[in-house]
Amino acid sequence: MATYFVGDIQGCFDELMAVLDKVDFNPSRDQLWAVGDLVARGEGSLETLHYLRSLGESAQVVLGNHDLHLLAVQKGLKRANPKDNLQSLLKANDLPELIDWLRAQPLYRFDESSKIIMTHAGVPPHWSLQKLQLRADAVSEVLQSDDYIERLISQMYTDNVADDRGDMTELEHHIYCINALTRMRYLSPNGHLDFACKMPPEQVDDPALSPWFTYASETHPKYTLVFGHWAALMGNVPSESLHALDTGCCWGEHLTLWHKESDQKITQKRLKKS
Template structure:
């Protein structure tokens, strides 16, 4: 069995197909792990969702911020931007099935035999492994509840800098987890989330901001984190425990596939 981890696909179905052909991916024996943001920006998000739904146990994904945004748009709680390219999903006959498929996906997956954690944006340095498991599970339970739209999706957006506290309760606690695991890039020096800066760390002049993965974390030192979300990194973290896989395919760069067993990155140039 081979384990392949793929960066932010964002509707780039053709590039994904070419990557899977390059490694002769076989769902009967291999597994494909996706760091989230399956949809938006690229031309064929519908095909990407259908592919992952069809993979069943051979496909493992976590939710990204664009995937959660799709849940809000599909329910009429948010308006889609033209650049999101979500209309084919909204009009699809199997749209309800695909949305329910997404609702069943977690914010965090773990490959314990390889000591690997996968989330969309990373793991807040304040969290140890048990906290990460507990908080992500609570969000998953909220997504599966009958009132998930009113109780969670309609309230998950905020632009206020947030910091972690065990005293957080209710939707505030769920919202911090969503924001940390799907939107995090830079943190303020006090550990609070910053939602404004999307640049590469090399271009940021502020003394108050630093990439989340440069903070001292609470996870076991032998664990690796695989994440996406931050295209400006172009796969570079300068930390062998932190594997960044978003390499901006939807922006004209390339899609990256990481072969765990070979410790190898395979890329496909954007076709756009």
């Protein structure tokens, strides 16, 4: 059995199929772990969800910020970004079933045998594995409830919950968890999430901002952390036990697949559309 981790697909379905063909991926024997942001900018968001859903237990998926945004768009709470290609997905007859499948996906995956944690954007440095599980599982419980829109989706859009304080309400805990696990890039020294800066670290001259993975961590390097979300990194991270897999396929770069057993990266350049 081979285990593959893939970066942000963002609806780039043809590129996903191409890179999986390169490794002769077979869902009857192999597993595909996806770091989230399954949908949005590429032309094949509907096909991507159909494919991943069809894999059953051979697909291990986490939710990204674009996937959560889809939940709000589908209910009319938000408009689709003009740069997204969600028209065919939003018109699909089985959209409700695909939304329910998405809601059932967690914010993290943990492979105990390999000591691998996968989230979309990373893990807050002050969180232990146990705290990650506790907080993310609480969000998943709400997402899988019948009133998930009222309890969470309609209220999760705020940059004001950027600090993990002890006096927060239950809703604020959920929002911080979503902000940290699906939107995090830079932190200030006191742990404050910065949502504005998306540049690569070498271009940032603000001494108050550092990448989240440069801080002393409760999870790393005890565990290998796999994440996406930050295309500007182009996979460049300072540790062999960090794997940044978003390499900007939807922006014209390439899709990255990490083969865990051989510790090799396989890439597929963005395909030109006719």
